[in-house]
Amino acid sequence: MKRSVLLTVNGERHEVLIEPNLTLLELLREGLNLKGAKEACGIGACGACTVLMDEKPVNACIVLALEAEGKEIETIEGLVKGNDLHPLQRSFIDHYSFQCGFCTPGTIMTAKAFLHRNPKPSRDEVKNGIAGNICRCTGYENIVDGILNAAKEI
Amino acid sequence: MSEFRYVTKGINRTDGELIVTGRARYTCDMELPGMLVAKILRSPYPHARIKGINTDKAKGLEGVKAVITGADIGYRRFSFIDTPAFPADQTPLAVDKVRFAGEEVAAVAAVNEEIAAKALDLIEVEYEELPPVFDPEEAMKEGAPAVHEIVEPNTTTAWEDFGVPPSKSRPYKAVNNISNKALIQYGDIEKGFEEAEHIREDRFEVPSTSHMAMEPHVAVANYLPTGKLDVWLTHMGYEHKRFWLAKLLDIPISRVRVHKTYVGGAFGGKISIFPFEFIAAYLSKITLRPVKITLPREEVFAGCPPSRRMIVYLKTGVKKDGRITAQQVKVIDDVGAYRRSSPTALYLAHVFRNPIYNIPNLKHEGYGVYTNKLYTTAKRGHGLPQMVFAVEAQLDMICDELGLDKVEMRLKNFRKKGDILPNGDKLRSYGLPECLKEAAEKIGWKEKYGKEKFRGLGIGSASMFSGAHNFPFSSAAMIRLNHDGRMILYTGQTEFGIGVDTVMAQIVAEVLNCPLDYVIVNSGDSEVSPHDVGNWLSGGIFVSGEAVRRAAQDLRDQMLNYAAAGLDIPIEDLDMKDGWIIPGSDESKKLSFSDMSRYGIQMAGGDPLIGKGYVKCVPEVHFWKGKYNKTASLSSGKGRFTEAYGLTMAIAHVEVNPETGEVKILEIVVADDCGTPINVKSVEGQIMSQTVMGIGDVCYEEVRINNGIVMNPNLLDYMVPTANDIPKITSILVDSYEPNGPFGAKEVGESPRAAVISAISNAICNAIGERIYDLPMTSDKIKKALRSKSA
Ligand code: FES
Numbered sequence: 001m002k003r004s005v006l007l008t009v010n011g012e013r014h015e016v017l018i019e020p021n022l023t024l025l026e027l028l029r030e031g032l033n034l035k036g037a038k039e040a041c042g043i044g045a046c047g048a049c050t051v052l053m054d055e056k057p058v059n060a061c062i063v064l065a066l067e068a069e070g071k072e073i074e075t076i077e078g079l080v081k082g083n084d085l086h087p088l089q090r091s092f093i094d095h096y097s098f099q100c101g102f103c104t105p106g107t108i109m110t111a112k113a114f115l116h117r118n119p120k121p122s123r124d125e126v127k128n129g130i131a132g133n134i135c136r137c138t139g140y141e142n143i144v145d146g147i148l149n150a151a152k153e154i
Numbered sequence: 155m156s157e158f159r160y161v162t163k164g165i166n167r168t169d170g171e172l173i174v175t176g177r178a179r180y181t182c183d184m185e186l187p188g189m190l191v192a193k194i195l196r197s198p199y200p201h202a203r204i205k206g207i208n209t210d211k212a213k214g215l216e217g218v219k220a221v222i223t224g225a226d227i228g229y230r231r232f233s234f235i236d237t238p239a240f241p242a243d244q245t246p247l248a249v250d251k252v253r254f255a256g257e258e259v260a261a262v263a264a265v266n267e268e269i270a271a272k273a274l275d276l277i278e279v280e281y282e283e284l285p286p287v288f289d290p291e292e293a294m295k296e297g298a299p300a301v302h303e304i305v306e307p308n309t310t311t312a313w314e315d316f317g318v319p320p321s322k323s324r325p326y327k328a329v330n331n332i333s334n335k336a337l338i339q340y341g342d343i344e345k346g347f348e349e350a351e352h353i354r355e356d357r358f359e360v361p362s363t364s365h366m367a368m369e370p371h372v373a374v375a376n377y378l379p380t381g382k383l384d385v386w387l388t389h390m391g392y393e394h395k396r397f398w399l400a401k402l403l404d405i406p407i408s409r410v411r412v413h414k415t416y417v418g419g420a421f422g423g424k425i426s427i428f429p430f431e432f433i434a435a436y437l438s439k440i441t442l443r444p445v446k447i448t449l450p451r452e453e454v455f456a457g458c459p460p461s462r463r464m465i466v467y468l469k470t471g472v473k474k475d476g477r478i479t480a481q482q483v484k485v486i487d488d489v490g491a492y493r494r495s496s497p498t499a500l501y502l503a504h505v506f507r508n509p510i511y512n513i514p515n516l517k518h519e520g521y522g523v524y525t526n527k528l529y530t531t532a533k534r535g536h537g538l539p540q541m542v543f544a545v546e547a548q549l550d551m552i553c554d555e556l557g558l559d560k561v562e563m564r565l566k567n568f569r570k571k572g573d574i575l576p577n578g579d580k581l582r583s584y585g586l587p588e589c590l591k592e593a594a595e596k597i598g599w600k601e602k603y604g605k606e607k608f609r610g611l612g613i614g615s616a617s618m619f620s621g622a623h624n625f626p627f628s629s630a631a632m633i634r635l636n637h638d639g640r641m642i643l644y645t646g647q648t649e650f651g652i653g654v655d656t657v658m659a660q661i662v663a664e665v666l667n668c669p670l671d672y673v674i675v676n677s678g679d680s681e682v683s684p685h686d687v688g689n690w691l692s693g694g695i696f697v698s699g700e701a702v703r704r705a706a707q708d709l710r711d712q713m714l715n716y717a718a719a720g721l722d723i724p725i726e727d728l729d730m731k732d733g734w735i736i737p738g739s740d741e742s743k744k745l746s747f748s749d750m751s752r753y754g755i756q757m758a759g760g761d762p763l764i765g766k767g768y769v770k771c772v773p774e775v776h777f778w779k780g781k782y783n784k785t786a787s788l789s790s791g792k793g794r795f796t797e798a799y800g801l802t803m804a805i806a807h808v809e810v811n812p813e814t815g816e817v818k819i820l821e822i823v824v825a826d827d828c829g830t831p832i833n834v835k836s837v838e839g840q841i842m843s844q845t846v847m848g849i850g851d852v853c854y855e856e857v858r859i860n861n862g863i864v865m866n867p868n869l870l871d872y873m874v875p876t877a878n879d880i881p882k883i884t885s886i887l888v889d890s891y892e893p894n895g896p897f898g899a900k901e902v903g904e905s906p907r908a909a910v911i912s913a914i915s916n917a918i919c920n921a922i923g924e925r926i927y928d929l930p931m932t933s934d935k936i937k938k939a940l941r942s943k944s945a
């Protein structure tokens with residue numbers, strides 16, 4: 001039986017009719033056509049699907065869309081304000097913090113929430129903060145630099 | 155040119171905004187109107203005869219549009235290579251029998267994923283289990299179960315493209331499961347061992363590790379009623395994909411279009427064609443609807459090939475002073491169910507290390523052996539990490555036994571700049587000794603070696619080609635000048651993380667001395683871009699980059715010619731600067747690139763100004779007809795291979811906890827000679843990437859297979875390095891300037907991984923004073939080694 005869910009995504013309100021077993025990631029990617037969050041493992045082990053739910057990072061592949069009822073969801077698509085990149089986005093470009101880019105949307109969302117909690121982190125704290133976001137390309141150092149530098153600007 | 159404007163600099167990605175905003179489009183993001191979803195039924199058994207498949211119930215399910223089995227698609231065979239000596243041995247869906255657990259048996263296309271999954275459950279397959287063989291050394295014995303029967307050469311090949319008439323094809327039978335062999339020899343091996351004053355013989359083993367590219371394997375195919383096939387793939391170069399899709403689907407290659415996609419990592423694991431890609435295309439052809447297949451991560455782990463499993467028997471003879479006199483190698487490549495690139499890998503395991511040490515007498519013997527396991531493929535270095543792991547380990551053991559300094563011993567045995575290798579390749583640039591010296595200096599080898607308890611230092615080496623003699627052979631590029639003076643570059647290079655669009659734009663802007671944003675890069679679209687080697691022969695910069703440089707030079711020459719005519723000034727008096735053409739004497743007469751576009755169209759018969767460039771990977775090797783052929787042999791190692799070698803030395807410093815066996819990597823220094831780096835940020839990124847991948851290879855990664863079943867097919871059970879696992883890593887760039895490369899560049903995308911694997915594993919063994927002969931070096935293995943040492 002389909003159920004109706006009311007949620008806000010990147011500031012826009014959506015009312016959707018969904019199967020109860022639909023994941024938040026499926027709703028975002030297939031239902032709402034927001035392809036930024038990616039699926040790489042599907043079991044909550046890599047962070048590629050990270051989005052913010054009421055400002056907290058969640059692995060959207062293991063969250064049911066039903067759990068988003070009444071919540072505010074923020075995805076990578078919501079980060080740009082007008083023509084301006086978010087400081088994290090700018091800093092990721094400046095620090096060569098991505099290669100293939102597949103992990104990037106998830107990592108940037110994790111980093112956003114992390115810097116919100118910890119605005120002046122140490123290098124090790126940043127590493128720990130993104131330890132749930134797997135990147136197979138960069139070797140992480142440039143991601144850490146990207147986040148540390150953005151922290152100065154936020 | 156001594157002063158560069160873009161080349162040698164660290165330039166940010168020109169497409170960075172697309173990536174950080176989530177707007178870069180990967181194949182997994184593709185949706186087309188009316189698209190069907192396909193799923194694959196896989197074998198649960200490692201070895202079984204298929205007695206019957208009943209698809210009636212699945213076909214009857216509402217929403218199912220097609221169900222196919224091996225019987226429908228016949229004996230269409232494919233492989234990484236397909237020659238009379240090594241005919242293609244794999245079919246996209248199993249025919250008659252399955253040879254590994256995870257093999258494709260049937261496929262369904264339906265209107266959505268749920269229905270496709272339900273339909274798979276309704277397919278009934280009757281299997282008769284056959285005795286399997288898992289151990290390659292068992293499989294080679296007389297009387298072992300045969301993984302393959304006779305392979306009939308009953309598919310059309312395109313051997314003509316390689317200068318081989320199809321009439322040469324013959325039935326092929328693997329004897330004792332030996333799929334392929336190699337025997338490369340030079341010098342006099344017996345004499346070499348007679349001259350030796352110290353000899354060691356050991357056996358090493360390296361398991362499969364996963365590429366674990368973050369984007370899982372996925373394909374979207376759209377066969378149009380006009381007979382054209384559009385595909386979006388997660389891949390490493392379109393020539394191989396369209397070659398095989400055309401061949402398997404019986405459509406002309408020019409009717410297959412591989413569209414530009416962003417690719418979420420590849421690392422060697424997305425080369426050539428995969429059954430799921432063919433299945434998507436075939437299902438689209440018979441339903442006339444777009445079809446998408448996305449493999450769940452479990453299927454990537456259990457159904458798609460990881461890196462090669464190799465056993466290396468190694469015997470090395472040296473003089474007392476450490477000079478190597480002879481080396482004898484026997485490599486057993488446990489290929490699994492299908493041969494794929496094994497003939498290449500056995501050859502590469504030799505040629506990739508040929509430029510490192512000067513070994514006067516050598517015998518390299520290789521066997522690819524079929525077993526009932528997941529088949530395997532290239533991964534960053536293709537055979538080199540396995541081989542170098544063994545060679546560098548044994549050199550360390552020899553140094554320990556003879557009391558030699560491990561740095562000095564290696565320096566003594568390196569080849570030299572200008573050396574001609576036994577196959578005829580020439581080392582025009584060679585920074586390996588500098589790499590080792592600088593790395594040793596940086597890490598403090600002299601101060602630290604042998605002076606710290608439970609800490610150790612280890613060295614690893616690697617060399618890597620810059621494009622090879624095999625298909626697709628060459629790269630081309632075109633540059634179109636536009637009315638606004640901006641240029642569009644067409645290149646067949648694929649973006650899977652190397653930043654290739656940026657690097658190519660740098661090359662064009664450097665040649666034309668113009669702002670970087672004058673160059674728009676259109677890459678990776680097989681219908682628009684010209685022929686290209688792709689991104690899997692480590693030829694992206696050396697070959698395709700040189701083609702781009704030549705295309706830019708061609709356009710530059712054309713513009714200057716017209717400018718000379720238009721201004722009535724001798725061409726020697728013209729200069730190009732900041733996007734202008736400037737007559738030496740009079741700045742006021744300067745012309746813009748836009749002016750040149752107008753000149754071409756108005757005054758030169760409508761000439762739109764298109765620059766063209768092309769390069770052959772190895773000009774000396776050619777396939778044409780009969781007597782014109784000048785080929786190179788994978789199985790004997792004879793003939794030219796590549797024009798330049800990238801080189802790496804790595805040194806690792808580690809600490810081992812003797813109680814827990816845990817390894818703490820303190821520091822890794824990687825010194826890389828990739829010639830002149832075009833983009834320093836990109837080069838350092840490649841080094842960093844491979845260093846961290848190497849940490850995983852040594853410390854925990856292994857695709858564990860038990861009785862033919864992959865035991866850890868997910869990211870909870872298969873561990874890869876996270877941000878918390880990263881030690882201090884320093885990269886050193888040794889610019890050796892390669893005269894044949896664009897602006898002196900060679901390749902960097904594959905070699906550091908092998909060097910790092912050897913460096914870390916040697917450092918661990920140095921720390922514990924005991925040798926471990928296989929990977930990964932888990933804490934359990936380390937504890938065991940320490941126990942056996944104290945016992
Ligand atoms: S895809 Fe959600 S955590 Fe990996």
Ligand code: FES
Pocket residue numbers: 097098099100101102103104134135136137138368418419651
């Ligand atoms: S950039 Fe490729 S996975 Fe992180």
